[in-house]
Amino acid sequence: MKTEITGKTLKALGxxxxxxxxxxxxxxxxxxxxIEANEVQKLLKKVKNYPENFLDDEILSVLATAIIEEANPRSDGIIELIANAKTYTVFGEGYIEDGAKNQMNIAMKLPVTEAGALMPDAHQGYGLPIGGVLATRNAIIPYGVGVDIGCRMALSIFDIPEKYYFGKDAMYKRELIAHTKFGAGQNYSGNERADHDILDxxxxxxxPFLKNLHGKAWAQLGTSGGGNHFVEWGIIDFAERDEILNIDKGRYVALLTHSGSRGFGATVAGQYTKIAKEICKLPKEAINLAYLDMNSAEGQEYWIAMNLAGDYASACHEVIHKKLTKAIGAKVLVKVENHHNFAWKETLNGEELIVHRKGATPAGKGVMGIIPGxxxxxxxxxxxxxxxxxxxxASHGAGRLMSRTKAIQSITKSDMKAILKDHNVTLIGAGLDEAPMAYKDINQVMAAQTELVDVIAKFEPKMVRMADDGSRED
Incomplete structure (x- = not known):
């Protein structure tokens, strides 16, 4: 069917x-x-709201870049990059596109860069590639952290054996819909609003900038973003007892969530990216890696704002998990949480550095994490x-195999329904751009990082909710 989308249609999309x-x-x-008009409209709405998710798209990257550039104006470059890029380690090199490697090469030429690494799920981003890890000396890069500051995974493992999940689909679906809300601008009002210590x-x-964001943060507390963010029920399989977590061998019902700091974090990212570009003037190829000195007022302000956004993202997950745990009358045996799109002060080779993980999971010795497929x-x-x-x-997921444009051009609704049926997964919301076939083989990604992490248990999705994008929820 011929797509008929006019300027009026686009204005309605924002x-x-x-x-x-x-x-x-x-x-x-x-x-x-x-392409069917409805699918194209859903895709364009995502580009408008989440342009950073389309920077590796062969068709829509130009539009996504223009949207970001308009929000973060450029300045002329005067700080010279070092002549030769410092070396860095690439994991799963055969699965990573040249665009991501080229971006990492530029990041390794910054005068503040000390070390770097590229994870096996890496793909092109804005500034630092998604899956890029960069350690800098006394400097923080707002776009090395990213737009969705503190985006994280949170896993609750319940005292419910696998057999008690099946046959109760209606109940799990009802509670999942009742206690979650997705998408750009979504919020709660009045008595619906959650309470949490983060607000205090x-x-x-x-x-004053952060004070003015308090209302937005309160309204969106406990909501989830669009794109690949989700809340899902599943079964987690422990092949053997884990003494550290004190959990026995077995298969348990679990809740897994993926989302970040919502409009609060995005506003912080936009504000301090503009400030960084005004202060730190880099050559054109590196302009989106503008950094703030940690000893400057601006650097300290961003550090406070970034950490607050990370704590806020954690609070959003906590609200969702508490609501759903209470709704199903369960007890949590183990809770695990980790985040990406963040920067940490860490010691590397005896020196304290600022470690940026843009779409990468912390994997220090003994540190727990969740890597979704x-x-x-x-x-x-x-x-x-x-x-x-x-x-x-380590990686923060499987990483995309297809761009979002390629996905809606090549994957049909019947294809998506068939793979969901084959895996006995119930889907609420989501568009064709999030179809399973659009992602890399998670098993290949995990095989490329066996020296980085040990697998403790495997999670199997059973009921997934993502941003509605016009999909029905009944």
Missing amino acids: FAEGKILGLALEILKNNFQD SDDFNAT SMTAPGFLVRGKGETSSINS
């Missing part, structure tokens, strides 16, 4: 009159004439080995 709207219309005309943090009073592929509960060459890091 595009303002101007060059970006014109660019979107041109891209539509040249590439999406034979003194850090909200650290600057897709809505039908397994996820893995892991324990880090503390590998120095990866800067104590």
